[in-house]
Amino acid sequence: MAKANFDVPELKEYVDVPELVEGTMAHLSPFIAKPDHNTPLGFPGELVDDWHDKALEKLDDLRSRYRSLQVYLDACVKCGACTDKCHYYLSTKDPKNMPVGRQDLLRKVYRRYNTFAGKYFPWLVGAKDLTRETLDEWYSYYHQCSQCRRCSVFCPYGIDTAEISMAAREILDSVGYGQKYCNEIIAKVHEKGNNLGLPGPAILDTLEGLEEDVEEETGIAVKYPLDVKGADILLVTPSADFFAEPHVDGLIGYGKVFHEAGVSWTMSTTASEAGNFGMFIGSYENMRKVAMRIRTAALELGVKRIVFGECGHAWRVAYSFLNTLAGPFDFLDPKYPVPQHICEFTYDLIQQGKLKFDKSANDDMTLTFHDSCNVARATRMGDKPGGQFDIPRAVIKAVCNNYVDMDHETIGEKTFCCGGGGGLLTDDLMEIRVKGALPRMTALQNAIKDEGVTHMAAICAICKSQFTKVLPYYGMDMDQIVSVHQLVSNAIILTGQKTDGEDADDDSDGDE
Amino acid sequence: MAIEVNGKTFETDEEGYLVNLAEWEPGIAEAMSKEDDLELTEEHWDIINFLREYYEEYQIAPAVRVLTKAVGKKLGKEKGNSKYLYALFPYGPGKQACRFAGLPKPTGCI
Numbered sequence: 001m002a003k004a005n006f007d008v009p010e011l012k013e014y015v016d017v018p019e020l021v022e023g024t025m026a027h028l029s030p031f032i033a034k035p036d037h038n039t040p041l042g043f044p045g046e047l048v049d050d051w052h053d054k055a056l057e058k059l060d061d062l063r064s065r066y067r068s069l070q071v072y073l074d075a076c077v078k079c080g081a082c083t084d085k086c087h088y089y090l091s092t093k094d095p096k097n098m099p100v101g102r103q104d105l106l107r108k109v110y111r112r113y114n115t116f117a118g119k120y121f122p123w124l125v126g127a128k129d130l131t132r133e134t135l136d137e138w139y140s141y142y143h144q145c146s147q148c149r150r151c152s153v154f155c156p157y158g159i160d161t162a163e164i165s166m167a168a169r170e171i172l173d174s175v176g177y178g179q180k181y182c183n184e185i186i187a188k189v190h191e192k193g194n195n196l197g198l199p200g201p202a203i204l205d206t207l208e209g210l211e212e213d214v215e216e217e218t219g220i221a222v223k224y225p226l227d228v229k230g231a232d233i234l235l236v237t238p239s240a241d242f243f244a245e246p247h248v249d250g251l252i253g254y255g256k257v258f259h260e261a262g263v264s265w266t267m268s269t270t271a272s273e274a275g276n277f278g279m280f281i282g283s284y285e286n287m288r289k290v291a292m293r294i295r296t297a298a299l300e301l302g303v304k305r306i307v308f309g310e311c312g313h314a315w316r317v318a319y320s321f322l323n324t325l326a327g328p329f330d331f332l333d334p335k336y337p338v339p340q341h342i343c344e345f346t347y348d349l350i351q352q353g354k355l356k357f358d359k360s361a362n363d364d365m366t367l368t369f370h371d372s373c374n375v376a377r378a379t380r381m382g383d384k385p386g387g388q389f390d391i392p393r394a395v396i397k398a399v400c401n402n403y404v405d406m407d408h409e410t411i412g413e414k415t416f417c418c419g420g421g422g423g424l425l426t427d428d429l430m431e432i433r434v435k436g437a438l439p440r441m442t443a444l445q446n447a448i449k450d451e452g453v454t455h456m457a458a459i460c461a462i463c464k465s466q467f468t469k470v471l472p473y474y475g476m477d478m479d480q481i482v483s484v485h486q487l488v489s490n491a492i493i494l495t496g497q498k499t500d501g502e503d504a505d506d507d508s509d510g511d512e
Numbered sequence: 513m514a515i516e517v518n519g520k521t522f523e524t525d526e527e528g529y530l531v532n533l534a535e536w537e538p539g540i541a542e543a544m545s546k547e548d549d550l551e552l553t554e555e556h557w558d559i560i561n562f563l564r565e566y567y568e569e570y571q572i573a574p575a576v577r578v579l580t581k582a583v584g585k586k587l588g589k590e591k592g593n594s595k596y597l598y599a600l601f602p603y604g605p606g607k608q609a610c611r612f613a614g615l616p617k618p619t620g621c622i
């Protein structure tokens with residue numbers, strides 16, 4: 001683990017609501033995007049001279065395009081319900097990390113230039129001029145919001161801070177003041193097809209390696225196909241699934257499930273990324289361009305179904321926006337959800353009794369499940385309310401003997417963000433990532449102490465990477481975070497599989 | 513930013529990654545590791561050299577599993593895991609070792 005050059009919060013039994021301390025996080029801003037990152041996205045290369053007028057024009061444009069933004073800017077009555085709901089406020093004490101404080105950074109400028117009271121009596125209504133200092137403050141604090149939408153669950157008006165933060169980032173991008181991490185990644189997707197910039201041959205090499213490993217482990221030739229025309233299913237999964245751990249163990253699991261289901265499936269080089277960072281920066285145009293690759297790949301390969309792998313915000317874009325961004329998907333088989341989540345796919349097979357498991361393969365672990373924010377609060381799975389909570393848990397329980405939930409105030413629709421979502425998963429924001437993980441780490445530690453939990457499963461590439469990095473800061477092990485389909489992979493018995501004890505693959509068996 | 517090696521100056525980005533990959537020479541890895549309070553041993557060099565070879569072929573750093581598998585094949589199965597790699601490169605094999613090897617930083621949901 002890297003050395004921390006900031007104070008790591010101490011884990012206590014509860015997360016207390018702290019007293020306000022102004023400006024504790026004012027020093028933190030992510031690296032600024034360079035012209036190479038900005039221009040492929042259609043943004044000015046660097047901060048434009050007339051940024052003041054351009055920023056206000058963009059705010060007007062966004063208010064006219066998104067009725068929701070207008071309502072959110074107007075509706076807040078300062079009731080205070082959101083104030084203690086943000087993981088970043090709870091861990092940093094900074095009032096600008098309170099949802100209302102964060103919203104007000106944009107609202108004060110909106111009021112100054114767009115409302116009667118703000119134009120004539122700014123001091124009465126908290127209206128402020130747009131200055132360079134404000135612009136910098138936007139850059140800092142709108143990159144300390146993971147757009148997790150927990151606060152919006154508690155807001156009586158349903159104000160969604162995530163949308164305000166997306167709008168602020170779009171304004172910043174429109175004047176050439178974007179964030180390096182997000183913009184560099186989106187540029188890579190446009191050029192190479194995935195966030196990591198993995199070229200086709202590297203993906204192929206990785207997948208061939210997985211085929212070898214699985215065959216060695218099970219004796220069964222499970223395929224991990226790429227760019228196979230005429231396959232029935234296109235799997236779109238985060239590129240971290242090819243690259244990182246424990247993500248890849250999940251990908252191995254998807255392949256085993258598809259194999260056992262007897263379906264033909266493929267991945268695609270050009271759509272080798274489920275994630276869509278266009279959402280994080282609020283850019284409809286970039287989000288649409290990223291989503292269109294999936295449509296194009298589906299048409300070129302002639303598939304009948306699209307299944308998404310374990311990726312939180314990808315599932316939000318897929319479930320909530322894909323049809324309007326890149327539809328209509330009338331060329332797909334209407335008998336199946338368009339698109340379908342891999343957890344739904346596996347769950348259906350479990351319900352039909354088509355998969356066989358040896359649950360004892362996961363007996364070295366006691367699991368809990370981290371609800372990822374975008375899945376929890378912006379999507380659904382299956383055909384019943386709450387399916388996005390029940391289905392992943394049902395999959396875990398079908399393959400594991402030992403499962404317990406964490407504190408109910410921290411899961412389901414009230415789940416706490418991992419601390420690294422919304423475009424914050426970058427080393428230059430490590431301080432806010434580590435601090436923001438505090439509520440989740442507290443709940444996990446309590447589950448470890450009280451319930452003997454050893455591992456936490458998740459269905460989001462960002463959550464998995466974030467926990468891998470931050471668990472050690474809190475005295476836990478990086479491999480205590482696992483993929484849901486890694487658990488499926490451990491337990492599934494493939495037809496004809498060797499059933500002796502020669503389990504060659506033990507790299508998922510992290511010790512406590 | 514920049515790093516100085518044997519009297520020559522090499523440009524690095526704000527995160528300390530070499531800007532021009534073609535300029536890389538072993539002294540750069542030595543200098544970078546010194547800044548990280550790390551002494552490079554033969555084990556470290558095995559990884560750095562593998563990263564550079566892989567990058568040459570695929571224009572990207574290898575996936576963690578590809579790397580651990582290659583290490584396992586070469587140095588024995590007990591070393592073919594990320595724990596071994598993290599023991600060598602505490603900031604992470606993907607990021608720290610890539611930086612020493614002159615490769616660009618892997619970005620994404622990792």
